[in-house]
Amino acid sequence: MMKNKILLSVFLLVIVGFSSCEKKNTAGLTEMTYYPSIEMMGDNPLLVPLGSTFTDPGVKSELDGVDVSNKVKVVSNVDASNGGVYSVSYTVASTDGFTRTESRMVIVASPNYNHNDLSGNYTANVIRNGTTSFSGNPVSLKKSSLGYGIYEISDWIGGYYNVGYGYGPNYAFPGLIQVDGDNNVVLISMSNAWGDPFDAVVGTYDSATKVFQYDAFWLGKYDFKVTLTLQ
Secondary structure, eight states, rough: HHHHHHHHHHHHHHHHHHHHHHHHHTTOOOOOOOOOOEEOOOOEEEEEESSOOOOOOOOOEEEEEEEGGOOOOOOOOOOTTTEEEEEEEEEEEESSOOOOEEEEEEEEESSBBOSOOEEEEEEEEETTTTTTTEEEEEEEEOOOOOOOOTTEOTTTTTIIIIIOOOOGGOOOOEEEEEEEEEEEEEEEOOOOOOOOEEEEEEEEEEETTEEEEEEEEEETTTTEEEEEOOO
């Protein structure tokens, strides 16, 4: 009889200890976690006229049916004075610390652009710093779905590394290009294997001859003089 009482006491201690452990692990957590929602207001991607004042359309956020839009943290790098591709991120947290983040792409470009169709295959001539040069490299322009006369360019530097040195497609400088209403070449975006941006792009497009001529300055020490002629 005594043995049975001892076994029963041990069993009860185990149950109590297990219950205490369970309560400790769940302390501070609500029985149900609600995740916040984020509804983007306005367009994404959003086109912003070059030289204008950027006004963020913002977002609407709810948590368990309650509007918490005023608790959304916004981080933006938009500079409407310079053409380019920027981003705005929106982050909001639940009562349990879980976060939700959404991002908006913002493209700053001139609303006054060349309305001719510039898409096609071009032949590129490129000279770097007045010394090394390559000619006859293929470069393509494809109309972007973004509007504003923005095109996808296969290689900003005319195939200098990609084709000229034979490094391959990973060493092209693709991106987005625009020609404004005064036929100036406008840099919208560029990427490359090194991850370094252009310092500037300066040049023009000749509507009569359908030829691009511009200088792409890179890393403060390289000047790629590029001529693109429509085939």
